[in-house]
Amino acid sequence: MLSINKGSIPLYQQIVGLLVARISSGEWLPGEIIPSEINLAKELDVSQGTVRKAITELVENNVLTRKQGRGTFVSNHNIDRALFHFFHITDNNGHKVLPDGEVISCRHKKALKSEARKLQLEPDTEIIKIERIRKIASKPTIAETIVLPASRFKGLGKGKSCELPNTLYEMYEKQFGITIHRAEEQLRAVKASQHDASTLGLEVGTPLLSIERIATTLDNIPVELRISRCNTTNHYYQNTLF
Amino acid sequence: MLSINKGSIPLYQQIVGLLVARISSGEWLPGEIIPSEINLAKELDVSQGTVRKAITELVENNVLTRKQGRGTFVSNHNIDRALFHFFHITDNNGHKVLPDGEVISCRHKKALKSEARKLQLEPDTEIIKIERIRKIASKPTIAETIVLPASRFKGLGKGKSCELPNTLYEMYEKQFGITIHRAEEQLRAVKASQHDASTLGLEVGTPLLSIERIATTLDNIPVELRISRCNTTNHYYQNTLF
DNA sequence: AAGTGGTCTAGACCACGTA
DNA sequence: ACGTGGTCTAGACCACTTG
Numbered sequence: 001m002l003s004i005n006k007g008s009i010p011l012y013q014q015i016v017g018l019l020v021a022r023i024s025s026g027e028w029l030p031g032e033i034i035p036s037e038i039n040l041a042k043e044l045d046v047s048q049g050t051v052r053k054a055i056t057e058l059v060e061n062n063v064l065t066r067k068q069g070r071g072t073f074v075s076n077h078n079i080d081r082a083l084f085h086f087f088h089i090t091d092n093n094g095h096k097v098l099p100d101g102e103v104i105s106c107r108h109k110k111a112l113k114s115e116a117r118k119l120q121l122e123p124d125t126e127i128i129k130i131e132r133i134r135k136i137a138s139k140p141t142i143a144e145t146i147v148l149p150a151s152r153f154k155g156l157g158k159g160k161s162c163e164l165p166n167t168l169y170e171m172y173e174k175q176f177g178i179t180i181h182r183a184e185e186q187l188r189a190v191k192a193s194q195h196d197a198s199t200l201g202l203e204v205g206t207p208l209l210s211i212e213r214i215a216t217t218l219d220n221i222p223v224e225l226r227i228s229r230c231n232t233t234n235h236y237y238q239n240t241l242f
Numbered sequence: 243m244l245s246i247n248k249g250s251i252p253l254y255q256q257i258v259g260l261l262v263a264r265i266s267s268g269e270w271l272p273g274e275i276i277p278s279e280i281n282l283a284k285e286l287d288v289s290q291g292t293v294r295k296a297i298t299e300l301v302e303n304n305v306l307t308r309k310q311g312r313g314t315f316v317s318n319h320n321i322d323r324a325l326f327h328f329f330h331i332t333d334n335n336g337h338k339v340l341p342d343g344e345v346i347s348c349r350h351k352k353a354l355k356s357e358a359r360k361l362q363l364e365p366d367t368e369i370i371k372i373e374r375i376r377k378i379a380s381k382p383t384i385a386e387t388i389v390l391p392a393s394r395f396k397g398l399g400k401g402k403s404c405e406l407p408n409t410l411y412e413m414y415e416k417q418f419g420i421t422i423h424r425a426e427e428q429l430r431a432v433k434a435s436q437h438d439a440s441t442l443g444l445e446v447g448t449p450l451l452s453i454e455r456i457a458t459t460l461d462n463i464p465v466e467l468r469i470s471r472c473n474t475t476n477h478y479y480q481n482t483l484f
Numbered sequence: 485a486a487g488t489g490g491t492c493t494a495g496a497c498c499a500c501g502t503a
Numbered sequence: 504a505c506g507t508g509g510t511c512t513a514g515a516c517c518a519c520t521t522g
Contacts, residue, residue, distance in 0.1 A: 069519030311500035
């Protein structure tokens with residue numbers, strides 16, 4: 001099982017792999033506690049320090065969460081994580097506010113060529129396309145288009161389920177067992193289209209901040225494509241560099 | 243000196259503080275080697291593991307750089323760091339290319355109210371304002387305005403020194419002993435002004451990605467305000483979320 | 485009181501770079 | 504050969520949570 005040979009991968013890295021496998025296989029679900037460091041050490045026949053180093057790496061990647069005196073848990077998507085890690089829009093004072101979401105349409109379609117490529121799907125695969133408008137302090141601020149592979153989100157958008165919560169990732173996790181772990185965002189300045197302009201109450205051609213996001217699971221499978229067009233008159237996208 | 247009392251700050255955190263102090267005081271300059279973990283442990287009368295933990299934290303913050311077999315070094319600004327950590331613009335294929343910079347003007351002025359606030363200066367403090375245009379593959383792509391407190395950059399912009407290198411942070415470090423450690427960026431979509439439009443060869447009103455950056459030193463003193471207006475037709479701003 | 489994570493130690497050995 | 508960082512161990516004690 002675990003091997004400690006000359007020139008091989010460090011033990012703690014192998015353990016990281018084992019832990020990730022047990023999480024993405026669903027053995028340990030989001031929010032659940034995992035065995036204590038001591039018990040994992042016994043099970044894997046390594047020292048506690050080595051297990052600890054592996055866990056530390058996963059904590060830094062937001063995969064696990066430590067709670068002193070209680071144990072180590074698989075991270076889950078709550079409103080805090082949504083705001084802290086997956087939402088970079090703030091008002092002009094730098095304060096984050098989670099906007100309300102209001103679904104405009106939700107339809108099953110065949111993926112466009114570009115959508116299929118970005119989600120690593122076969123051409124013409126069935127997808128769910130959601131259009132929603134997000135309001136901050138009752139003011140329409142972001143127009144969003146969300147594309148999901150229909151096969152992974154069975155039942156979404158049929159019947160009355162077009163009412164979606166604000167924190168979609170929490171819903172993906174609870175209803176579909178899909179945990180978003182990582183996202184790549186591409187930002188551009190674009191002109192508001194006719195559609196954007198009318199939903200956001202702006203003139204056609206107004207500059208909007210376009211954020212195209214591809215969100216992936218722990219095992220790096222893309223499961224959501226999201227394009228947000230944001231009115232940055234009273235808000236901006238905040239990023240910190242080190 | 244170091245205290246290990248009940249309920250006090252952990253030893254390794256205290257050591258982080260000591261190391262940071264010795265770096266920002268200039269005792270260890272960027273690029274220089276610091277004492278080995280063993281020697282620091284002896285000097286501070288703690289175990290090597292504790293020193294190691296402190297250093298690890300600084301390595302993760304890009305303050306120190308470890309080189310196996312050689313030693314631990316104070317990080318410096320080279321082209322790699324500029325590209326990897328402080329430059330998020332890529333072409334449409336996701337490839338980073340450091341653009342050329344061409345200074346348009348470089349003048350000493352009094353800080354505007356908003357500039358003084360952002361750089362934490364007294365109103366009317368003397369600043370240096372640099373306008374430059376950045377080209378990628380000979381094509382003007384980014385219009386930049388850079389504001390620096392004159393007191394910290396004595397001599398810059400007088401005489402023929404208006405020729406600036408592409409990697410400014412390397413120059414700040416070498417010529418002025420100022421190391422940029424962290425930056426906050428605020429992104430917006432804006433209309434190209436008359437000035438932007440002519441320098442970038444676009445029509446007035448074209449959407450541009452505005453990036454307002456405040457860069458700070460290790461001891462969190464803001465030393466540069468930079469506003470970039472970027473034509474995102476063939477480029478985008480790339481960001482990764484966890 | 486018992487169990488968990490968090491800190492700290494002392495020492496062994498490996499991998500790498502330099503001389 | 505030597506010194507450096509990198510991994511791993513075994514064990515002690517502290518801080519926190521729960522029963």
